Amino acid sequence: MFRAIRTRQTTLAPLVLLLPAFTVMLFVVAMPLAFSFYTSLTPYRLTRPESIEIYIGARNYIRLWDNAAFWAAFWRTILFLAIALNVELLLGLGIALLINKLTWGQRTLRTIMMFPMMFSPILVGFQFKFIFNDNIGIVNNALQSLGLIDRAIPWLVDAQLAMFSIIVAEVWMSTSIFAILLLAGLLAMPRDPIEAARVDGCNSWQVFRHIPLPFLMPFIFIAMTIRSLDVARAYDIVHVMTGGGPAGRTELLWTLIARVGYNNARMGEANAMAYVSTLLSIAFTVFFFRKLMAARRYMGGAE
Amino acid sequence: MKRSFKALTLGVSAVALIAGAAAAEMDYGSFDGYTLRVKLIGGAQYEPLYAEIGEWEEMTGATVQILSRQNHFELDREIKQDIAAGTLNWCVGSNHTSFAPQYGNIYTDLRELISEDVLAEFVPLVLEHSTVGGRLVQLPRHSDVSNLFYIRSLYEDEENAAAFEAEYGYPLAPPETWEQVRDQAMFFADPPNFFGTQFVGRDEAITGRFYEMLVAEGGQLFTDDWEPAFNSEAGVRALSWFVDLYDAGVVPAGVPNYLWDDTGLGFASGSVALNLDWAGWAAFFNDEDESAIAGDVGVTRAPMGSAGLRTGWSGSHTFSITETCDNKEAAASFITFLTDHDRQMVEARRGLLPTRTAVWDTAMGEFREAGDDFLAEVFETFQTSMTEDAFTPPLIAEWIEVSNELWPRLQSAMVGDMSPQDALDKAAREALIIMEDAGYR
Amino acid sequence: MSRAVRxxxxxxxxxxxxxxxxxxxxxxxxxxxxxAFRPNREILARPPVWVPERLTFNNFAKIFGLGDAQVAIPVGSYFMNSVVIALTSTFVALVIGMAGGYAFARFRFRFKNSLFLSLMxxxxxxxxxxxxxxxxxxxRLGIIDTQMGLIIVYIALNVPFTIWLIDGFFRQIPMSLSEAAQVDGCTRWQAFWKIEFPLAKGGIAAAGVFAFLTSWNEYALAAQLTRSTDSKTLPVGLMDFTAQFTIDWAGMSAMAVIIIVPALILTFLVQKHLIRGLTFGGVKG
Known part of the structure; x- marks a missing residue:
């Protein structure tokens, strides 16, 4: 009998322990999501509350198929994420490797490294809007003072530069997170194999590719997974810097959804878009999570 | 705050007129213990008026609870959320003539609450702009319209004048037509250090600028049966004006991303010759502490398009009362107080345009007396445009939505992704869908 | 030069x-x-002013309504709201995260991986x-524009990542330690508090910093769910510096400094744990 209670406890205990987590997620995320799924099946307009009762099936979704602006934003968002995440990874890795080499004074530099993490995304938006202003922005002023350019570069207007500028802002804000996660990985790494390889006459790249890199892979995927969880906060930045313009050149899914939903008050349509964008985030996260699991199995570390 | 005796007497008589409607007592009624819940627009230029609220509280015994105070776009979203969630549990909200039509019937018809005598003291055109579907849903607090500011010394320079006349064949003077603005902008421009003119390039701002140019060119946004008509010849002419100046590089390269703060600060920095802008900026442009061109600012009526009409896109900041309000009399007393003669003077002294006919005269008199000829001239110019040139966008719920289809296409033409005709055609197709969905056709 | 000196x-x-x-x-x-320490005219000057001519505390004075400023920003209430909301939500997220992380690290049950992924x-x-x-x-629940409303949202925002980190950390602590304690007569609960929790502190601190920074800096949801000084947080307060026509960049920068400094101090203090926590927590979890 004693045994029986123990077994029941062990099956019940994790459920009890997980209950608060799932309760709060269901309450804050799942329930609103179910509601917004329902509204995506209606022609719901914010300013006409009664329109929520009209059921139109998948019409909002079918319309999305032909919505060129939506698909342009969709692919641009993927491009934005692909570039931003990779650049953040590379820069973060570089910074982590550098700081890892230091033998003293690491703590101060680690804090300096985390400085951008203290900035609210909305602030980062305003900050880079001013930095990239064509007339009074610090970038153009610096380039002009140095005599490198003799006309104003329209950073936030030009087809390529506008995307470049918002990616710079996003990268600036988030590289620290990569750097700190990767630094943690480097610090956890045993040093002996590297010393041994050095003695064996390997050059730095060979050493890096064969020893720290495989070890770092799980950390890289962790960082990627974590970042893909909250990429949507780039919305604040883009919203402030360009509002998705000019001519939709920096329109990402999130700015499009916000405009359709709130400014145009077409919540039904906006929620259909939001569902597609959620699927996109889920795809990114699952992709990196799988990679992470595979890397862990390769390391032999996981259960 | 110093007040001239004249202003004071006029103020008192205005109050007396209002009170006259509500019997002989000189007050705004008594609402002892009542708490009035309000949502107001916030920001530096709007806040000084709210310092007066205490006076109304004292007179009526009511308390004002300000539920939120944020900028217009945040407030707009908040009100839409309230409509959606059914939480319209407040009485008075800041409103704007361009936004009001979207809100359907949540606001009450003020003609049933405020006496004709009081309303008769407002500028009639502005009250007309505040009327949606035959209902006066808002009481105007101050108005705005744009006129052309310019750097005066550029026009007083004789070398400039001679060189300009030699090149363009007519004497250099503050422009009367947009054609002349184009000539002069090209003449003065010396990028990247100095620009001929500039304009806002995104959001409803550029839609409005295009719209007024369309009207000045003799076009219209919609036909009489609500078919989009802005892709007409006049529309292409209007849009080309912006596109040509952008292509020629006589406006800052960043204009497609500019909003009002960018243009205002740009002109104040002294790097732009001509600037079409709101009255609210006039005091700022002439302020030694803020502006590099203080003392050198000229103002003239907004120029004409080829149809002989002046651009006159106008809007008013207003107050509305909800249908769900539990004490409409208190609410009406409150907004009447906030828009009375003395209260409007508080705003007029800061350069905001009044909506009561009498305040115009008091304000101009006061500026003259104080020796501020610039502000007096500004008010004179703006009074003319408010009475003769001002017009609003179509007062329909779909205006903002149509604008959101239009402005990205205007930008497309500006940055060269599309020709003006293609851009307008595309926007017209999208606008047609909106109008059809909304049941206009 | 000797090798050591080199x-x-x-x-x-x-x-x-x-x-x-x-x-x-x-x-x-x-x-x-x-x-934050320069006047607007100088920051936005053209041609640019590279070397500040004078540094001033005016922007801060304006925020607090001192001097000849027009209207004070209620920065005190914003600050208190931010502190209460960020600290409470971080604390609760950590408690929930510890429970969840412990469950994932210490128990075997069906659909474990799917549950973990779905939480993420x-x-x-x-x-x-x-x-x-x-x-x-x-x-409907009447928690619009309350600190409670935002706290609940931020808990949900932080729970997944917190569970992830803490789960990894508990896994690094050998089961045998707590088992030994239980053999010695401790209950599982006692063993957790006496043995596992002290060892996991670093990881919990790391999770706490991330959770705190997320709540402290969040804007988009706070902008929707707060309306007045009852619950507005500092990042939402930044918007007080924008009006329809203008942005007061100097004022906004001063406010930004007020937001950044506490976060920076906190990060510096727990920084040692942060790196240690991540080091041991991440890889094998």
Missing amino acids: QRVQAVALWIATFLLMVIMCIPGLWVVLS LFRTVPGIALSLPLFMLWS
Whole structure:
């Protein structure tokens, strides 16, 4: 009998322990999501509350198929994420490797490294809007003072530069997170194999590719997974810097959804878009999570 | 705050007129213990008026609870959320003539609450702009319209004048037509250090600028049966004006991303010759502490398009009362107080345009007396445009939505992704869908 | 030069080089801090003013309504709201995270991996998709514009990542330790508090810093769910510096400094645990 209670406890205990987590997620995320799924099946307009009762099936979704602006934003968002995440990874890795080499004074530099993490995304938006202003922005002023350019570069207007500028802002804000996660990985790494390889006459790249890199892979995927969880906060930045313009050149899914939903008050349509964008985030996260699991199995570390 | 005796007497008589409607007592009624819940627009230029609220509280015994105070776009979203969630549990909200039509019937018809005598003291055109579907849903607090500011010394320079006349064949003077603005902008421009003119390039701002140019060119946004008509010849002419100046590089390269703060600060920095802008900026442009061109600012009526009409896109900041309000009399007393003669003077002294006919005269008199000829001239110019040139966008719920289809296409033409005709055609197709969905056709 | 001296010199050179690199990286942020102490006319001047002519505390004075400023920003209430909301939500998220992380690390049960992944996926829903339904739900419950309303949302925002980190950390602690304690007569609960929790503190601190920074800096949802000084947080307060026609960049920068400094101090204090926590927590979890 004693045994029986123990077994029941062990099956019940994790459920009890997980209950608060799932309760709060269901309450804050799942329930609103179910509601917004329902509204995506209606022609719901914010300013006409009664329109929520009209059921139109998948019409909002079918319309999305032909919505060129939506698909342009969709692919641009993927491009934005692909570039931003990779650049953040590379820069973060570089910074982590550098700081890892230091033998003293690491703590101060680690804090300096985390400085951008203290900035609210909305602030980062305003900050880079001013930095990239064509007339009074610090970038153009610096380039002009140095005599490198003799006309104003329209950073936030030009087809390529506008995307470049918002990616710079996003990268600036988030590289620290990569750097700190990767630094943690480097610090956890045993040093002996590297010393041994050095003695064996390997050059730095060979050493890096064969020893720290495989070890770092799980950390890289962790960082990627974590970042893909909250990429949507780039919305604040883009919203402030360009509002998705000019001519939709920096329109990402999130700015499009916000405009359709709130400014145009077409919540039904906006929620259909939001569902597609959620699927996109889920795809990114699952992709990196799988990679992470595979890397862990390769390391032999996981259960 | 110093007040001239004249202003004071006029103020008192205005109050007396209002009170006259509500019997002989000189007050705004008594609402002892009542708490009035309000949502107001916030920001530096709007806040000084709210310092007066205490006076109304004292007179009526009511308390004002300000539920939120944020900028217009945040407030707009908040009100839409309230409509959606059914939480319209407040009485008075800041409103704007361009936004009001979207809100359907949540606001009450003020003609049933405020006496004709009081309303008769407002500028009639502005009250007309505040009327949606035959209902006066808002009481105007101050108005705005744009006129052309310019750097005066550029026009007083004789070398400039001679060189300009030699090149363009007519004497250099503050422009009367947009054609002349184009000539002069090209003449003065010396990028990247100095620009001929500039304009806002995104959001409803550029839609409005295009719209007024369309009207000045003799076009219209919609036909009489609500078919989009802005892709007409006049529309292409209007849009080309912006596109040509952008292509020629006589406006800052960043204009497609500019909003009002960018243009205002740009002109104040002294790097732009001509600037079409709101009255609210006039005091700022002439302020030694803020502006590099203080003392050198000229103002003239907004120029004409080829149809002989002046651009006159106008809007008013207003107050509305909800249908769900539990004490409409208190609410009406409150907004009447906030828009009375003395209260409007508080705003007029800061350069905001009044909506009561009498305040115009008091304000101009006061500026003259104080020796501020610039502000007096500004008010004179703006009074003319408010009475003769001002017009609003179509007062329909779909205006903002149509604008959101239009402005990205205007930008497309500006940055060269599309020709003006293609851009307008595309926007017209999208606008047609909106109008059809909304049941206009 | 002896080998030891050369190594020492190399180390210093490397440190200086890294330091300079970090400073360059921080320039966009430092520019904001500098702007907080300069008047608007100088920041937005053309031609540019590179060397500040004078540094001033005017922007701060204006925020607090001192001097000849027009209207004070209720920065005190914003600050208190931010502190209460960020600290409470971080604390609760950590408690829930410890429970969840412990469950994933110490128990075997069906659908474990799927449950773990699904918990993470809740977090991928963009705030913009949640904002309206949340608003409607919250207004039914009467917690719009309350600290409570925002606290609940931030708990949900932070729970997934917290569980992830803490789970990894508990796994690093050998089961045998707590088992030994239980053999010695401790209950599982006692064993947790006496043995496992002290060992896991670093990881919990790391999770706490991330959770705190997320709550402290969040804007999009706070902008939807707060309305007045009852619950507005500092990032939402930044918008007080924008009006329809203008942005007061100097004032906004000063406010930004007020937001950044506490976060920076906190990070510096728990920084040692942060790295240790991540080091041991991440890889095998």
